[in-house]
Amino acid sequence: MPSIADLAASDSERQTHIVDVLVDAFADLIERDPRAFRGKFRKMAADPFAFYRGSAPLFYSDMAQLDDPWVDEATSRVWIQGDLHAENYGTYMDSAGVLVFDVNDFDEAYLGHYTWDLQRMAASLALLGFRKALSDGSITALIETYGKAYVETVRLFATSEVDRDFRLTLDNTEGPLLGVLQVARAETRVRLLDALTAFDGVDRRLASGGGARDLDDAERDAVLAAYQQYLDTIPEAKRQQSLSYAVKDVKGRAGVGIGSAGLKVYTLLVEGRTQALENDVVLSMKQAGTPAVSRVVTDEKIRAYFEHEGHRTAVSQQALQAHADPWVGWCELDGVGQIIKEVSPYEADLDWDVVTEVDEMLPLVHDLGRATAKVHCVSDSGSEHPLVDIEVEAKITDVIGGRHDEFAQDLARFGAEYGALTREDHRRFVDAFRNGMIPGVEAD
Numbered sequence: 001m002p003s004i005a006d007l008a009a010s011d012s013e014r015q016t017h018i019v020d021v022l023v024d025a026f027a028d029l030i031e032r033d034p035r036a037f038r039g040k041f042r043k044m045a046a047d048p049f050a051f052y053r054g055s056a057p058l059f060y061s062d063m064a065q066l067d068d069p070w071v072d073e074a075t076s077r078v079w080i081q082g083d084l085h086a087e088n089y090g091t092y093m094d095s096a097g098v099l100v101f102d103v104n105d106f107d108e109a110y111l112g113h114y115t116w117d118l119q120r121m122a123a124s125l126a127l128l129g130f131r132k133a134l135s136d137g138s139i140t141a142l143i144e145t146y147g148k149a150y151v152e153t154v155r156l157f158a159t160s161e162v163d164r165d166f167r168l169t170l171d172n173t174e175g176p177l178l179g180v181l182q183v184a185r186a187e188t189r190v191r192l193l194d195a196l197t198a199f200d201g202v203d204r205r206l207a208s209g210g211g212a213r214d215l216d217d218a219e220r221d222a223v224l225a226a227y228q229q230y231l232d233t234i235p236e237a238k239r240q241q242s243l244s245y246a247v248k249d250v251k252g253r254a255g256v257g258i259g260s261a262g263l264k265v266y267t268l269l270v271e272g273r274t275q276a277l278e279n280d281v282v283l284s285m286k287q288a289g290t291p292a293v294s295r296v297v298t299d300e301k302i303r304a305y306f307e308h309e310g311h312r313t314a315v316s317q318q319a320l321q322a323h324a325d326p327w328v329g330w331c332e333l334d335g336v337g338q339i340i341k342e343v344s345p346y347e348a349d350l351d352w353d354v355v356t357e358v359d360e361m362l363p364l365v366h367d368l369g370r371a372t373a374k375v376h377c378v379s380d381s382g383s384e385h386p387l388v389d390i391e392v393e394a395k396i397t398d399v400i401g402g403r404h405d406e407f408a409q410d411l412a413r414f415g416a417e418y419g420a421l422t423r424e425d426h427r428r429f430v431d432a433f434r435n436g437m438i439p440g441v442e443a444d
Helices: 011-032 035-046 046-054 056-062 112-133 134-158 175-186 191-196 218-229 300-305 309-322 358-378 390-400 404-434
Strands: 078-080 089-094 099-103 109-110 197-199 205-206 245-253 262-269 281-285 331-333 337-342
Touching: 011 035, 011 056, 011 191, 011 404, 035 046, 035 245, 046 112, 046 404, 056 112, 056 205, 078 112, 078 309, 089 175, 099 175, 099 262, 099 358, 112 358, 112 404, 134 358, 134 390, 134 404, 175 218, 175 358, 191 281, 205 245, 205 262, 218 262, 218 331, 218 337, 281 331, 309 331, 309 337, 309 358, 358 390
Parallel strands: none
Antiparallel strands: 078 109, 089 099, 197 205, 245 262, 262 281, 281 337, 331 337
16 A cells, blocks of 8 residues: 555656546536636635645545555444534534534535544644644644544443533533634524525515525426425424425525535525514525545445435435434435535634634644544434444444554644645645646636
């Protein structure tokens, strides 16, 4: 098996490989909306961390070539978030009404090595630390702290029954993480509705502008028909009162953000639990993409389980979150899988710009390690989804054994080496992009 250094033994060959992987992963979307992808690639060109966020297919292409001594057959096929980096954590209001800080964004979720989530996170911490001009020693300490917290929490779950009840909340957090929860708690549904809707004198309607577009009758009818399919996918235990699902307005928009370039997105305004205007609900219907992990995990049993990528995204979120958003579901539109979820006022992302000192970052990454352990361990044989029929916490504990320190040290080594590779890959990518080497999205 090659080492990380061997992945880029030749600068020109590595650059060609980067281009080939990105084109293979995104060719259909590039052809559909080259302007959107040009925007995506410009965002990725900003710095190595932005490039890393947008190049998950490259990461998994590399992982498929590297030896992974910390997995066995059982732990190579568990639910993973799939794109775990330092900016994919935040808050949400769970189905029990508790404000939780957790892993978020399940667009890339799939089944694979549990270590892939940890390694992707470790390299992101190395890139983030480099951007903040932290010393190599401080970056190592951050990653080792994250890794040890993960292993300790998995072992706790293996020896107790606390995994589904474990949550990072207002009651058991402090520092920057508590601050994010407090920011989310201060938000209100009314404030979100005022930002996204307008009152027409009779009722709320979705606001125009900001990239929103009106639909013609045919497109609107197709979206509403897909929405009716979605209603059948909401678990019975999470169904709201029937009034909650009446659609009041629909608009379309193009996908925004590094991960959504080229994807269609629709916004639906639906009636809340009552006819009062302050509890209307905004839903997002978004075309679900192909997860990068599935390009290297080709098990037919896994692929055949999912109706389409929208189904895969929703099921993955339900598996990885113990008390998932009650609005999460899926449907099909024009033959393409869609994921539907609430645009919630209670979602706030961790802002790394306000965390600058290592003594603030260490307890923070400790909690991120605990949160990562939680999502892996709730998605096992006790969940309603049968793809994973093992006790994940027991199997991970067995494969790591008593080598907690060795595991954390190896994770830190990986993070440092892959972070360094990514910084060079960013340079290679920018050079390829600006010199017209990526077909369909030439820079000029």
